[in-house]
Amino acid sequence: MELRFTKRNQTLIAHISGEIDHHTSGELRLKIDRALEQISGKNIIFCFREVTFMDSSGIGMMIGRYKQIQSLGGRVAIACASPKVADIIALSGLGRLLPDYDELKAALAYVEGREAE
Amino acid sequence: MRPENEARVFFTAVSENESFARLFAAGFFSQLDPTVSEITDIKTAVSEAVTNAIIHGYERREGMVELYCAYQERKVYIEVADQGRGIEDVAQAREPLYTSKPELERSGMGFTIMETFMENMRVESVVGEGTRVYMEKTLSEE
Numbered sequence: 001m002e003l004r005f006t007k008r009n010q011t012l013i014a015h016i017s018g019e020i021d022h023h024t025s026g027e028l029r030l031k032i033d034r035a036l037e038q039i040s041g042k043n044i045i046f047c048f049r050e051v052t053f054m055d056s057s058g059i060g061m062m063i064g065r066y067k068q069i070q071s072l073g074g075r076v077a078i079a080c081a082s083p084k085v086a087d088i089i090a091l092s093g094l095g096r097l098l099p100d101y102d103e104l105k106a107a108l109a110y111v112e113g114r115e116a117e
Numbered sequence: 118m119r120p121e122n123e124a125r126v127f128f129t130a131v132s133e134n135e136s137f138a139r140l141f142a143a144g145f146f147s148q149l150d151p152t153v154s155e156i157t158d159i160k161t162a163v164s165e166a167v168t169n170a171i172i173h174g175y176e177r178r179e180g181m182v183e184l185y186c187a188y189q190e191r192k193v194y195i196e197v198a199d200q201g202r203g204i205e206d207v208a209q210a211r212e213p214l215y216t217s218k219p220e221l222e223r224s225g226m227g228f229t230i231m232e233t234f235m236e237n238m239r240v241e242s243v244v245g246e247g248t249r250v251y252m253e254k255t256l257s258e259e
Contacts, residue, residue, distance in 0.1 A: 021139075022168040023132035029222065053139070053157070055164040059224035084157045091233060092214075092226045 005035045010042040017050030020058035042074035043111035049080040059092045079107040123187035130171045130180040138167040145186045151256050158234035165227040166197035166250045174201025195252045203244035
């Protein structure tokens with residue numbers, strides 16, 4: 001698993017590549033929390049474009065980040081999930097909390113409150 | 118009756134071995150030429166069962182996880198077993214979103230994903246002795 005970050009205004013974009021499981025989700029959690037603090041971020045986008053595998057550990061990790069962001073009054077979204085990852089998200093009901101967009105641009109519009117764009 | 122092909126592996130209950138377990142199952146069943154979607158279903162179900170054995174079965178204490186893979190024609194059989202603490206209430210553990218470990222940010226979706234991605238799933242568990250999960254799936258014709 002590899003992780004890099006980009007930032008736009010108060011939004012942290014976590015570009016994850018490789019596999020998300022119980023083993024890698026702990027590291028993801030730590031690094032994302034630290035990066036969010038560093039930029040004083042309010043929103044998170046999980047960019048899944050290069051994710052090759054995810055199990056329910058990824059759901060737990062995203063719910064944890066969602067709860068934090070909620071307390072900051074921000075928003076969380078998912079971008080570019082594969083069909084199988086989208087299935088897992090739908091199954092868990094996570095999509096109601098963290099909408100899943102085909103494009104990063106649309107996810108950004110959502111977290112920044114510009115849905116109508 | 119023995120299946121036409123089978124493989125069994127035992128490995129230490131550490132999270133590093135979760136990806137090994139997925140690759141073992143994916144490698145073995147690749148002999149059946151499954152679709153990408155089928156192999157992802159199998160990898161995900163194995164990952165969930167093995168993660169449960171590590172986190173809940175052994176609660177990060179020492180132990181070994183057993184992974185058994187077999188097939189007969191297009192029917193795939195998988196078993197994941199631990200000799201850990203066992204599950205007191207299997208019906209509750211199988212409920213979607215139920216987790217005994219919310220503090221670890223577990224989603225409670227493991228058994229639901231196994232049930233959804235495989236065709237049949239059965240859990241045998243004895244408190245103090247361990248848990249064995251049985252899963253089956255019929256692959257599409259080549």
